Amino acid sequence: MPSRHVVRPAKHDDAAGIRAVARASWHAAYDDFLGPGTVERMIERWYALESLERAIRSPDQHLFVVDTSDGCQERLLTGFVHVGPWPDGPATLGKCSRLYVHPGQWGEGIGTELLERGQATLAQEGYHRVRLEVFEANERGQQFYRGRGYTVSGTETERLDGTNRRLLLMEAPLRQ
Template structure:
């Protein structure tokens, strides 16, 4: 597995991973209709292409170093080799770098891909900024555990309307310097994150 910059041609694969991850991670507390409508809106290919071209970092994790290469055992044929992605930008309104999206294909959870993506995005910003924050559904216990394992601390709470219902959210933050030390390559023996996501901002 390795991490690279997203390209415009990755948009469809990213949307496919997002849809599968949303259903797997949020299906117990969001309706299928709400999930599909949100993914259709937030992950429309043209919208993703604009995000990929904008300031910040939009990274994808590839199952193998080169197409057809042997290696980590993660099968990503359906997504052109992509098994996860992360979208990060500096947000002056909050004064730190914000993790807007981090998702990994459900069949590749707990392979260290989410942790590797965190480390990669942190290294893009650590020289100029101090902290990385994100927002995660309070119902997303596995996602919260992922952030806790990687050094995030809760600094606030809020409530948001989503799918016609109100949901509590947790605001979590970590030091970029600490995250920058996370591995770029996956090693399941080390015990790693599953990459289940925050709710996007």
């Protein structure tokens, strides 16, 4: 039976489902260059349920999830996007902090739908541009954003699990 899905704001009890999508997507996308051990440790650190619940509650952060029904009773999360202000940036600069789709659903248009929902939310809130960080080694992610109007605006280095990792900053204008 074909799957149906709805994109909706995340609820308090979605935190575990969001973390499950992140874990599967991080392993599929990042194991090659971060290694599975680092991926597990970063998921524990960056996707702690309390911090996700805080982000879901926060008035200036927005999390949207893809809720997929199998046509019967079961509902599963298969993707999420997290947007908000760019910390310490100009008031018109928004941030797309996270965009992840379960690898079983890659290539079905869900990532594009989530990105557009996040961008539309930022635009409605008065942001003019959106910026995000993507691992330099994540070529598929960069290609995805390039195909959606993003260009590289800088680089940075972040220490993750004891190793320095290169990140690209990518940004795009928001349709007002």
